[in-house]
Amino acid sequence: AQSVTQLDSHVSVSEGTPVLLRCNYSSSYSPSLFWYVQHPNKGLQLLLKYTSAATLVKGINGFEAEFKKSETSFHLTKPSAHMSDAAEYFCVVSDRNGGATNKLIFGTGTLLAVQP
Amino acid sequence: DAGVIQSPRHEVTEMGQEVTLRCKPISGHNSLFWYRQTMMRGLELLIYFNNNVPIDDSGMPEDRFSAKMPNASFSTLKIQPSEPRDSAVYFCASSFFSGTNTGELFFGEGSRLTVL
Numbered sequence: 001a002q003s004v005t006q007l008d009s010h011v012s013v014s015e016g017t018p019v020l021l022r023c024n025y026s027s028s029y030s031p032s033l034f035w036y037v038q039h040p041n042k043g044l045q046l047l048l049k050y051t052s053a054a055t056l057v058k059g060i061n062g063f064e065a066e067f068k069k070s071e072t073s074f075h076l077t078k079p080s081a082h083m084s085d086a087a088e089y090f091c092v093v094s095d096r097n098g099g100a101t102n103k104l105i106f107g108t109g110t111l112l113a114v115q116p
Numbered sequence: 117d118a119g120v121i122q123s124p125r126h127e128v129t130e131m132g133q134e135v136t137l138r139c140k141p142i143s144g145h146n147s148l149f150w151y152r153q154t155m156m157r158g159l160e161l162l163i164y165f166n167n168n169v170p171i172d173d174s175g176m177p178e179d180r181f182s183a184k185m186p187n188a189s190f191s192t193l194k195i196q197p198s199e200p201r202d203s204a205v206y207f208c209a210s211s212f213f214s215g216t217n218t219g220e221l222f223f224g225e226g227s228r229l230t231v232l
Contacts, residue, residue, distance in 0.1 A: 043209075044209075104221065
């Protein structure tokens with residue numbers, strides 16, 4: 001079965017410093033992977049997605065993620081944090097089982113705090 | 117486009133009462149998802165529909181929960197009778213599924229339910 005593990009439940013950084021949010025996946029098939037962001041009292045929004053094209057994926061708001069098959073990882077990074085990046089971030093894998101699917105499996109989330 | 121529209125945004129009710137949450141997906145989308153989010157359990161998929169047909173309802177907690185999608189532009193999630201442990205934020209999301217690639221999920225802003 002497909003699954004994702006977000007290694008940190010909370011991450012705190014200072015404004016202007018790099019952001020690293022870690023995610024490992026488990027999948028029997030070539031996975032589709034996503035990062036979603038949720039700002040307080042809002043719905044989730046897609047940041048970026050990987051679907052077997054380029055391994056380095058660029059998303060909105062300066063975020064990017066690199067698919068590393070050897071490490072089964074899909075970590076989210078940003079060179080310089082902004083106060084508006086404070087939110088909860090979810091790593092997500094498509095629940096494939098040999099075929100295409102639109103069912104997604106969400107990680108438990110990482111709450112990012114940005115200190116001034 | 118107005119995005120996914122959910123109503124009500126907030127609902128406070130007493131134990132035993134019936135609760136109906138409503139969702140209007142994005143026009144042209146053929147898949148609709150109901151999620152529940154709590155601090156304890158995170159984001160849980162309750163049920164999803166493809167082309168108005170329920171595909172997977174394994175996440176529906178128990179018989180008190182039911183969901184319908186009578187047409188492509190409307191869905192309801194009903195809880196009868198409601199219990200305090202149903203208190204959560206309920207999200208509706210929609211996507212376009214081509215049958216080959218996992219489409220982006222677009223989330224509504226959620227319905228915050230409090231059962232006293």
